[in-house]
Amino acid sequence: MTPAKLAATVLTAARAVFTARGLDLSVLPASITVERPRNPEHGDYASNLAMQVAKRAGLNNPRELATALAEELGRAPGVKSVEIAGPGFLNIRLDAAAAGSLARLVVQAGREYGRSEQLAGQRVNLEFVSANPTGPIHLGHTRWAAVGDSLHRILAAAGAEVTSEHYINDAGAQVERFGRSLMAAATGEPAPEDGYGGEYVAEIAQRIVAADPEILSLPADEALLSFRDQGYLMMLQEMRESLERFGVHFDVWFSERTLHDGGAVEHALDELRKQGHIYESEGAIWLRTTDFTDDKDRVLIRSNGEKTYFAADAAYYINKRERGFDRCIYMxxxxxxxxxxxxxxxxxxxxDDPDxxxxxxxxxxxxxxxxxxxxRLSKRAGNIITLDELVEAVGVDAARYSLARSSTDSTLTLDIEEITRKSSDNPVFYVQYAHARISSLLRNAAELGIGRGDDFDAALLSHERENDLLKTLGDFPAVVATAAELREPHRIARYLEEQVANNYHRFYDACRVLPQGDEAATDLTRARLWLVEATRVVLANGLELLGVSAPERM
Incomplete structure (x- = not known):
């Protein structure tokens, strides 16, 4: 029985109690959650429903309502016992068959297990990385690549319609400086004082000249424009290829230039005027953002007629909303x-509502x-470490997992030796090893001619370690839903390593799965193979949400 199904069972019991006592059913919530008690001795799950609704139902004693709920709930299929604690907590124990049946549900659901419709109906634009197309993707952008792509997967698993988007900053002064840097490198001149360094500039300049030998014969202004545009496209292609190798695919690459060239900035200003927040002062056009907690009003068009970067920001947001996205997430x-x-x-x-x-x-x-x-700093890129260099040093899996397993609210320090170490104190190795260990066990079972069969006796999964593992697997849908709601992919990683992998290794050490010597396979063997396969499914599904492989051999 999953936590969601148990919660529905508790609510059904509450409705029966309310109906029998003539209480107002409208005070009951549409849905509830059940939680794992901190102390396993208190039961498998707990609910505080009686304490939540007793007063609204006109009852002075929540424990009285809890007693009635416990009696009704105790008759539900799959519920072994219900105990009342404190002022009205319900501590619920499931019978072994109900607990063990979760393994069947997980295996049958396969790749769909953990997915939900919690965010169904939401159209989300998720923008991340958005690196300037003037140099390789650096380590800071790489963190967002790992976290953003994982969040994309998690939001989709929670039912949202998600579009991942990379905003190309190709209309600002940085692109002009990049063009000047390329031209200087091609002509043997020193890089401009405000230009870009690193060997990659010389590499791209050489590629441009090789592809277009006549470029150095052009008038200086034409040559500069050509270096800028060709270099920008080459750098953009490098960025795409680096991200794709990292397992990150963007649905949309959105060019800032298109906002200016297509009239989107002017359109945005018209829309903002309709809302009454634009005004003119000292020859410039301003947006009165201080009406909405900004620290100062922002210039949209300077007195010389030049549109600001903020004007493009406004146009880009309005463009997203007009494309039908009801939630725009900027990373x-x-x-x-x-x-x-x-x-x-x-x-x-x-x-719009900014909240x-x-x-x-x-x-x-x-x-x-x-x-x-x-x-040390990158030789190719100058003063940064690049995505490609990180991947070369540790691999895609170690990089993605390590970058995604910590909250983005805090500075992250990664040690290359630690995250590539093949030991149980390396989190990514620990989780992947659990999946590989299961795959090895299943191969051994196949070699012995032992299959799990079409079904199993769920009541046989009654060992304490089996129960711990089953409860952990049952938590996966809620973990995914919470990670999506809070925008925190690290919750998936921590769950996989601290709960699933940990409880599987403890189960494996305590509960022998395959027979030894001349022993014959038993019904318990087959039941445990179902549990093992269910664990493999959760590990694989969780790793997929992080964009990390689930190896069958290590």
């Missing part, structure tokens, strides 16, 4: 704290060590 770097207020103010000025239609997540920095010593 920004640690240096973008100042953007939170102004982006939310844009949403409010556009007539509903827009979310801004800020991710902190990443430090990279090797054996406790900071890793």
């Amino acid at each position: 920004l770097g640690a240096d973008h704290h100042g953007y939170v207020g102004r982006l939310k103010a844009i949403a409010a000025c556009a007539g 509903v239609n827009i979310e801004i997540l800020i991710g902190q920095l990443v430090n990279l060590l090797r054996g406790g010593v900071p890793v």
Whole structure:
């Protein structure tokens, strides 16, 4: 029995009690949750429903209601016993058959186990990475690549319709500086003072000249434009390829230039005028964002007629909303704290609810060590460590898992030696090893001619370690739903390593699955094979949500 099914059973029992006593059914919630008690000796699950609704139902003593609920619930199929604790807590124990039947449900659901419709109906635009197309993707962007792609998968698993989007900052001064840097490298001149360094600039400049030898014969302004545009496209292609190798695919690559070239900025200004938040002062056009908690009003068009980057921000948000997204999530770097207020103010000025239609997540920095010593700066990229260099050093799985397993609210320090170590104190190895260990066991069973069969006696899964593992597997849908609701992929990783892998290894050490020597396979053998396969399903599904492989051999 899953926690969700048990919760529904508790609510059904409550409705029966309320009906029998003539109490007002409207005070009961539409749905409830049951929780695992901190002390396993108190039962398998607990509910505080009686304490929640007793007063609203006109009862002074929640324990009286809890007594009636316990009596009714105790007759439900799959419930072994119900005890009352404190002022009205219900401590519920399931019978072995009900608990063990979860293994059947998980195996039969397969890849769908853990998925829900919790966020069904939500259209979400998830923007992350959005690195300037002027250099390789660096370590900070790589953290968002891992976390953002995992969040994309998790939101979709919770039923949302999600579009992942990379915003290409291709209309600002940084692209012009990149073009000048490329041209300088191609002509043997020193890089501009405000330009870009690193070997990659010289590499791309050489590729441009090789593909277009006549470029150096063009007038300087034409050559600069050509270096800018060709270099930008080459760098953008490198970024795409790096992200794809990292397992990150964007549904949309959105060009900032299109906002200016297609009239989207002017359209946005018209929409904001209709809302009454635009005004003119000293020859410039402003958005009155201070009406919505921003620290100062923002300039949209300067007195010289030049559109600001903020104008593009406003146009981009309105463009997203007009594409039908009811929730726009921005994942920004640690240096973008100042953007939170102004982006939310844009949403409010556009007539939206800034607490509903827009979310801004800020991710902190990443430090990279090797054996406790900071890793040197990149030779190719200059003053940064790149995504490709991290993957080359540790592999995609170790990089993605390690970047996604910690809350983005805090600075993350990764040690290359630690996250590539093949030992149980390396979290990604520990989780993947659990899956590989199961796959090995299942191969051994097949070699012995032992299958789990079409069904099994769920009541046989009554060992304490089996019960612990079953309860852990039952938590997976709630863990995924919570990770989606809170935008916290690290909850999946921590669940896999601290609960699933840990409880599986403890089960494996305490409960022999396959017969030894001349022993024959028994019904308990087959029941445990169902439990083992259910565990494999949860591990594989959880790792997939993190974009990490589930190896069958290690």
